[in-house]
Amino acid sequence: xxxxxxxxxxxxxxxxxxxxxxxxxxxxxxxxxxxxxxxxxxxxxxxxxxxxxxxxxxxxxxxxxxxxxxxxxxxxxxxxxxxxxxxxxxxxxxxxxxxxxxxxxxxxxxxxxxxxxxxxxxxxxxxxxxxxxxxxxxxxxxxxxxxxxxxxxxxxxxxxxxxxxxxxxxxxxxxxxxxxxxxxxxxxxxxxxxxxxxxxxxxxxxxxxxxxxxxxxxxxxxxxxxxxxxxxxxxxxxxxxxxxxxxxxxxxxxxxxxxxxxxxxxxxxxxxxxxxxxxxxxxxxxxxxxxxxxxxxxxxxxxxxxxxxxxxxxxxxxxxxxxxxxxxxxx
Amino acid sequence: xxxxxxxxxxxxxxxxxxxxxxxxxxxxxxxxxxxxxxxxxxxxxxxxxxxxxxxxxxxxxxxxxxxxxxxxxxxxxxxxxxxxxxxxxxxxxxxxxxxxxxxxxxxxxxxxxxxxxxxxxxxxxxx
Numbered sequence: 001x002x003x004x005x006x007x008x009x010x011x012x013x014x015x016x017x018x019x020x021x022x023x024x025x026x027x028x029x030x031x032x033x034x035x036x037x038x039x040x041x042x043x044x045x046x047x048x049x050x051x052x053x054x055x056x057x058x059x060x061x062x063x064x065x066x067x068x069x070x071x072x073x074x075x076x077x078x079x080x081x082x083x084x085x086x087x088x089x090x091x092x093x094x095x096x097x098x099x100x101x102x103x104x105x106x107x108x109x110x111x112x113x114x115x116x117x118x119x120x121x122x123x124x125x126x127x128x129x130x131x132x133x134x135x136x137x138x139x140x141x142x143x144x145x146x147x148x149x150x151x152x153x154x155x156x157x158x159x160x161x162x163x164x165x166x167x168x169x170x171x172x173x174x175x176x177x178x179x180x181x182x183x184x185x186x187x188x189x190x191x192x193x194x195x196x197x198x199x200x201x202x203x204x205x206x207x208x209x210x211x212x213x214x215x216x217x218x219x220x221x222x223x224x225x226x227x228x229x230x231x232x233x234x235x236x237x238x239x240x241x242x243x244x245x246x247x248x249x250x251x252x253x254x255x256x257x258x259x260x261x262x263x264x265x266x267x268x269x270x271x272x273x274x275x276x277x278x279x280x281x282x283x284x285x286x287x288x289x290x291x292x293x294x295x296x297x298x299x300x301x302x303x304x305x306x307x308x309x310x311x312x313x314x315x316x317x318x319x320x321x322x323x324x325x326x327x328x329x330x331x
Numbered sequence: 332x333x334x335x336x337x338x339x340x341x342x343x344x345x346x347x348x349x350x351x352x353x354x355x356x357x358x359x360x361x362x363x364x365x366x367x368x369x370x371x372x373x374x375x376x377x378x379x380x381x382x383x384x385x386x387x388x389x390x391x392x393x394x395x396x397x398x399x400x401x402x403x404x405x406x407x408x409x410x411x412x413x414x415x416x417x418x419x420x421x422x423x424x425x426x427x428x429x430x431x432x433x434x435x436x437x438x439x440x441x442x443x444x445x446x447x448x449x450x451x452x453x454x455x456x457x458x
Contacts (some may be wrong), residue, residue: 185417185419185423205416206412209384209385
């Protein structure tokens with residue numbers, strides 16, 4: 001469970017706890033290499049960079065990777081004519097026992113802001129993570145920094161990853177890699193792929209305004225008309241995690257009908273089956289949607305139910321995490 | 332930006348409809364180009380833009396006294412939005428209103444205009 005005033009951030013197998021007002025400002029890359037930035041209302045507060053080491057890099061000590069990183073920063077600062085001070089092996093953490101056994105380095109650098117850095121190599125996944133918390137030079141952030149650093153986990157060898165962004169949280173099978181995301185205000189969509197299978201998770205805010213009094217079973221096919229045009233759908237009203245919702249089963253339309261579509265031979269659409277749950281959380285004024293698309297009739301699995309079960313349900317997180325084999329310490 | 336206080340263009344006419352939505356009337360500009368075009372095409376002398384529920388709420392907060400930061404707080408509370416979600420969509424919306432010259436921004440330290448229309452929601456026409 002996350003304490004009040006704090007929230008989790010989970011992306012590409014990494015997870016950490018941050019103050020609730022630190023929100024994702026930018027995200028790039030994939031599981032191998034990427035970057036995420038969390039901002040509060042004023043400034044950039046945290047940056048996470050990760051890279052999977054390959055080949056010869058695996059044998060390079062972490063301190064050498066930090067050297068290279070700091071050299072790059074120094075050059076940039078010199079070019080800009082800015083002051084840049086580095087303190088290696090800095091002592092701002094209260095205690096470092098929890099880091100025993102890790103290959104790590106803690107350091108700070110001062111420029112316009114003070115940056116508290118933790119470079120950590122996760123042995124099992126050979127992922128190097130550089131977590132940086134930024135503070136005004138007059139600010140004492142040691143408690144926050146300590147807590148944020150302690151919370152960093154790499155779930156990359158777990159069966160399920162926690163994905164957590166803008167308050168949307170769910171567990172997704174690690175087989176499924178993030179293939180795309182749209183983080184629009186009011187509509188967050190993450191698209192995962194595993195071979196030819198696809199899973200889409202949506203969260204729509206301001207549900208009351210979207211629904212405008214219409215029932216979910218009328219709203220959903222109209223709102224996603226384009227995405228559902230290749231399916232013969234069967235919609236059943238049912239409770240989803242005790243909230244009013246829908247179960248939707250889609251079969252591909254007949255081949256003859258698809259042939260009548262424009263340019264069917266140039267851009268034939270794959271024949272897919274669909275299993276989806278849609279539900280309305282009135283207490284949060286949000287609509288959750290999980291869609292699983294697969295090629296073979298018997299390709300249905302319990303993926304949708306698993307994702308739905310871990311979706312928004314904070315109380316279930318601890319249990320779900322342990323059930324799923326999410327490492328409490330991914331060392 | 333977050334400390335600035337959006338204020339409505341005083342020359343615009345607006346009123347609340349029976350549904351509680353704000354309707355802004357835009358009067359056709361009488362420039363020579365518009366006059367010429369209006370001979371060829373139908374251009375109404377006045378057109379009305381109706382704002383939806385959220386737009387109406389934002390419009391009413393554009394009173395020169397509420398800061399952008401306060402608007403974000405209010406929207407995220409009312410619609411249970413994450414702060415960042417509220418911030419991004421509100422800033423985009425204010426930018427659009429600003430580009431159309433429906434609103435301006437009162438900067439920190441400046442005094443905002445009085446707001447006779449906000450409380451009553453009645454038709455408000457500034458001289």
